[in-house]
Amino acid sequence: MTSVQPTLDDLGRRARTLEPTSAEVDAILRRAHEAKESRLRTPRSIAIIAALTLSLVAALVAVPATRTALGNAIDAFFGGLAPDHPVNGQPLRGPLVPAWMRAETKRALVVGGVGTDRLIAYRDHGAYCFHYGASVAECADGHEWAQELAQYPVVLRGPTGGVGHPVGALYGFTRGDVTSVTLTFVNRPSVRANARNGGFAIHTDARWKPRELELQDIRGQIIATVNVAGRFTAYR
Amino acid sequence: MTERIEVLVARARQGDRVAESALAQRAAARALQVAAVAMGDAHAARDVSQEVAVRVLRGLGGLRAPDRFDAWVYRIAVSEIRRAYRQRSRRAEVPLQETPSGTRGEGSANEMLFARAGLRAALAELSERERMALALRYVHDLGDEQIAKAMLCRPGTVRSLLSRARAKLSASHELADHAPRAGHGSVALRSPGIAKEHS
Numbered sequence: 401m402t403s404v405q406p407t408l409d410d411l412g413r414r415a416r417t418l419e420p421t422s423a424e425v426d427a428i429l430r431r432a433h434e435a436k437e438s439r440l441r442t443p444r445s446i447a448i449i450a451a452l453t454l455s456l457v458a459a460l461v462a463v464p465a466t467r468t469a470l471g472n473a474i475d476a477f478f479g480g481l482a483p484d485h486p487v488n489g490q491p492l493r494g495p496l497v498p499a500w501m502r503a504e505t506k507r508a509l510v511v512g513g514v515g516t517d518r519l520i521a522y523r524d525h526g527a528y529c530f531h532y533g534a535s536v537a538e539c540a541d542g543h544e545w546a547q548e549l550a551q552y553p554v555v556l557r558g559p560t561g562g563v564g565h566p567v568g569a570l571y572g573f574t575r576g577d578v579t580s581v582t583l584t585f586v587n588r589p590s591v592r593a594n595a596r597n598g599g600f601a602i603h604t605d606a607r608w609k610p611r612e613l614e615l616q617d618i619r620g621q622i623i624a625t626v627n628v629a630g631r632f633t634a635y636r
Numbered sequence: 637m638t639e640r641i642e643v644l645v646a647r648a649r650q651g652d653r654v655a656e657s658a659l660a661q662r663a664a665a666r667a668l669q670v671a672a673v674a675m676g677d678a679h680a681a682r683d684v685s686q687e688v689a690v691r692v693l694r695g696l697g698g699l700r701a702p703d704r705f706d707a708w709v710y711r712i713a714v715s716e717i718r719r720a721y722r723q724r725s726r727r728a729e730v731p732l733q734e735t736p737s738g739t740r741g742e743g744s745a746n747e748m749l750f751a752r753a754g755l756r757a758a759l760a761e762l763s764e765r766e767r768m769a770l771a772l773r774y775v776h777d778l779g780d781e782q783i784a785k786a787m788l789c790r791p792g793t794v795r796s797l798l799s800r801a802r803a804k805l806s807a808s809h810e811l812a813d814h815a816p817r818a819g820h821g822s823v824a825l826r827s828p829g830i831a832k833e834h835s
Contacts, residue, residue: 405802411673428660544715557700
């Protein structure tokens with residue numbers, strides 16, 4: 401057998417000499433700004449108005465979740481796995497696909513909210529994006545979201561608020577079989593939130609000492625429990 | 637780059653083009669270097685690195701922990717490399733070791749990168765994930781936890797991938813059949829030395 405350590409070390413050294421050219425960096429900046437300008441031109445106001453309208457409807461009527469076939473992007477991702485490329489947890493198919501990732505979901509979707517702050521899911525140039533409130537936003541492609549949710553039934557974010565501000569919200573994106581979440585506290589009653597559209601947001605206060613987030617299915621059975629106490633230690 | 641990454645991110649968010657350019661350079665370089673090894677092709681890696689850097693700049697507003705900029709870049713890079721693999725397999729492109737060189741001047745880059753005869757072919761014998769883990773470890777010296785976060789797997793899986801990859805390369809006939817040769821330019825012959833397992 402051949403010793404490969406020096407070969408690999410040498411390969412790494414050689415790879416580190418590769419650099420993008422100035423023309424490539426210029427092209428990157430140009431494309432990044434074109435994308436921003438394109439987003440500004442698109443009728444986002446229409447999407448936001450539609451999302452707010454949806455939120456009013458959702459507040460009054462429980463929308464039953466319909467489970468449909470996967471979108472092409474998710475199928476292609478899992479269909480292209482190499483034999484030694486196991487996916488931890490359950491593959492994201494059928495009822496496990498959250499509402500905002502389904503092929504028929506074309507417009508912005510309100511998946512949760514606290515007070516006047518809404519967690520909104522929308523598509524942007526093929527990416528799946530989320531806005532929460534006025535300032536938090538993130539985008540990733542379907543494969544990343546699918547892989548995360550295949551490993552864990554929830555992708556958690558927050559709490560919002562910032563250091564020194566204990567009041568905020570814990571929010572997250574959930575697998576399709578999660579229909580509600582319950583946040584437990586050390587010194588106050590639990591709070592439950594609807595997660596049928598693939599997300600949720602719960603008002604939190606670090607002084608209440610949030611403890612665990614329970615994820616429930618449509619029958620109320622607990623699918624998973626996440627310890628969230630560590631997310632709030634900065635505020636104590 | 638002497639400015640702290642958090643400062644650059646803050647400035648870029650405020651529209652500072654110099655800071656944006658620095659971040660684009662940083663993201664593209666990291667992605668290019670990893671992708672070149674993971675994909676076995678410096679030419680294809682340049683396309684991937686541009687996609688990564690564009691995604692990074694577009695998503696800068698959503699980055700909650702600016703001090704984890706590099707970790708975020710690696711994760712996007714892994715995603716884009718995988719996407720490139722799927723596109724290549726759907727287009728039934730030529731296998732890794734037979735990618736034409738010399739287009740857009742990248743033939744010399746591939747020759748420089750894979751100067752060790754048989755190395756490119758030996759890497760082609762690995763799985764996509766094994767090559768990815770190797771690239772992240774040997775190009776930028778990422779630890780098991782960092783690689784796990786980039787590849788969205790567990791550290792134990794990373795250790796298995798690296799161990800299998802090294803074992804396959806050690807046993808590879810492609811490497812065994814070719815004695816190390818001098819690289820281009822001033823690269824000197826190196827003796828194998830004593831192998832050290834990376835912690």
